[in-house]
Amino acid sequence: MKKSLFILFLLVSVISYSQDKDNYSKVVADFQSLYNEGNYNAIYYMFNYDMKKAMPLAKTRAFFADLNSKLGKITQVEFNKIKDLAHIYIVTFASEVRDITFYLDNNNKIGGLLVTYHKPDNLPVLDRNTTKMILPFNEEWFVFWGGIDKKNNYHVAHENQKYAYDILIIKDDASFSGDPKVNENYYAYGKDIIAPCDAKVVKVITGVKDNIPGELNSEQLTGNTIVLETNNKEYILFAHLKENSIAVREGQFIRKGGLLGKCGNSGNTTEPHLHLSLQNTLDMNIATGAKLYFDRILVNGELQLDYLPVKGDAIKNRD
Template sequence: MKKSVFILLLLFFITLGSFSQEQENYKKEVSELVSFFNEQNYDAIYNMYNYDMKKALPLTKTKTFFADLNSSLGKISKIEFKNLKELAHVYKVTFASEVRDMLVYLDKNNKIGGLQITYHKPENLQLIERNTTKMILPFHEEWFVFWGGTTKDQNYHVAHENQKYAYDILIMKDGVSFTGDPKNNESYFAFGKEIIAPCDAKVVKVITGVEDNIPGELNPEQLTGNTIVLETSNKEYILFAHLKHQSIVVREGQFIRQGALLAQCGNSGNTSEPHLHLSLQNTLDMNIATGGKLYFE
């Protein structure tokens, strides 16, 4: 499962300098950027860009991006300098409805050469190297790990912090995952198979109502599709994604026992064919999570 990152643009990586505090030129330019954003003066923001930034993000795209941001998050009420990343400055930005992080780079002429807005990650989040709760595999029968492992060659998820060490699992027979019409979900061996709870846990998130894709077609707007997240007693979060439409039988707040039916394997969300995306997170929110390794009994 590939994740769309909420990002404007980042056009640089430079050697770390010797300073660690906010520079006055950044304070001035970022203050102007915030004022222009709150005034919805996106032409003025565009005029703060350097040549490369303007070329990479033309005025039309700049207006669309900031208008969408303003519409979804509201005005900025507070901005705080956090730290440096390379020579860029990182700020904690409080919008009307949410907190985000903003990374800004200024060139030698104090023009914006890089700008990135990401989900705010609290500094006190504890990492999970692996699960300590004992778990069984969340399905019956024999399944095949299509993506899984601890290296990028074995598992493309490793490159994405919030999905690090995640599994994409399906059923293979004689080297193939389906028989019959490849455009029919029912042709895939994994489609409709039961997904069960790997351990005793609390259901802390349920997403339903997402139709299953036609195989080969993606739905990046509803990334994980029909989804369940379980919370263990050790504050481990297990995410099950791409579940079958109308198959989820648990609800948020429910405590379930190991082996209990959760849903059926499906093809909803950003997926090209029926499979189970399974991952361990250190927090409920996938957008700010760091993945951990899942071990089974």
């Protein structure tokens, strides 16, 4: 469920400073003026040869037009830090704050440009859950991606999804029966997703249509989504839920085992499954993923205590 946010960044060497440089200040000021004027052609001509190859004029114009339509004009630019020869700025747009990283070559041409979500330095650190959890579903489900290494869990490579699970239902070595283009033919589709602990509902995204299996919705990554907050300030994200199935609202307190919604196929997903992750803050865009353990569950038919499921496990709540 990974989507790169914006643009190529070309980078060299490793060094760190704490103060902005005059040549960067001038280039960034020019960039701000040209962006706010909508003069994206002129921004393109600020690029060096490599950037122009990576971002041709038409692509550059489309990129900044899309950025402007989503975030609006730049109202403030504040130098933040230097990392790996590049300067990072906190940029306030009309609607949101972003970080923009600039790298200039020896001719003061832009050789790298990266727009990312602004991540505060004071976010809490979370390694794993201390709240006791049950699995958020009934019946036996299969861990398609899970664990703490990249071999078993591709999410590990992505900080905001680190240690996340993709879980579905398997029967006779398949996740569906019949036409693979029909959501209802997938065993996980429409199954109840329940609260793994007592928690507060702090985020709900609804109204996203389920995909035809095999197709992706890269504009609404998590699809229909719920985020729960535990008493210990742990945030549990449930993604790709079924259209019109969410049974809770933001601000609601839900008890362990209570119905959240149903498994679906909405968002950036190819087939019905549950994407489940633990994170250190509410906003997935700036979060760091953490390990999610379950208190007492059956794993491949055997009881396991305080267990972190891994790829290939068949898991079920102990009755």
